[in-house]
Amino acid sequence: MGTTLVAGLFYDNKVMLAHIGDSRAYRLRGEAFEQLTRDHSLLQEQIDSGMITPEQAKFSQNKNLVTRALGIDPTVEPELTCFEAQPGDVYLLCSDGLNDMVSDEDIGMTLQTLSANLRLAAQQLVQMANDNGGRDNVSVILVRVVRDYAAPKGWLSRLFSWLK
Numbered sequence: 001m002g003t004t005l006v007a008g009l010f011y012d013n014k015v016m017l018a019h020i021g022d023s024r025a026y027r028l029r030g031e032a033f034e035q036l037t038r039d040h041s042l043l044q045e046q047i048d049s050g051m052i053t054p055e056q057a058k059f060s061q062n063k064n065l066v067t068r069a070l071g072i073d074p075t076v077e078p079e080l081t082c083f084e085a086q087p088g089d090v091y092l093l094c095s096d097g098l099n100d101m102v103s104d105e106d107i108g109m110t111l112q113t114l115s116a117n118l119r120l121a122a123q124q125l126v127q128m129a130n131d132n133g134g135r136d137n138v139s140v141i142l143v144r145v146v147r148d149y150a151a152p153k154g155w156l157s158r159l160f161s162w163l164k
Helices: 042-049 106-116 117-131 154-163
Strands: 006-012 016-019 024-029 032-035 079-084 090-094 139-142
Touching: 006 024, 006 090, 016 024, 024 106, 042 139, 090 106, 090 117, 106 117, 117 139
Parallel strands: none
Antiparallel strands: 006 016, 016 079, 024 032, 024 090, 090 139
């Protein structure tokens, strides 16, 4: 048995994402909703090579065949990606139990509609996955960037930030 992982580190107006397997990270920026990670799966490799289309992938029996997972081999290398974060961005970190049961379009629409209340949005996403069959564990973490969070530069900047 193995497990998948997605994690985010928010620092200096950036988010560093680490992921293994088919757990995913998404971002809602304004009205644009996008997947930030690419699955480490046989299905993704088939899509990338042109063997199947994304539409055909929705009906594939190979959805849960991951090519990277924690706990299978003694070591595994996560994929790391870094993105600029902006005030107002909403980041979604989730297990495949969500995106296997709810389409990206429905996830994005839910976040756009309920982004003012992230607790309610998370509850709604989990409920949607369960209503659609809930065949796997559903994990959802939502993070909103409220303001700039640039790291102080130099000792004088750190001193002034300490005095605030």
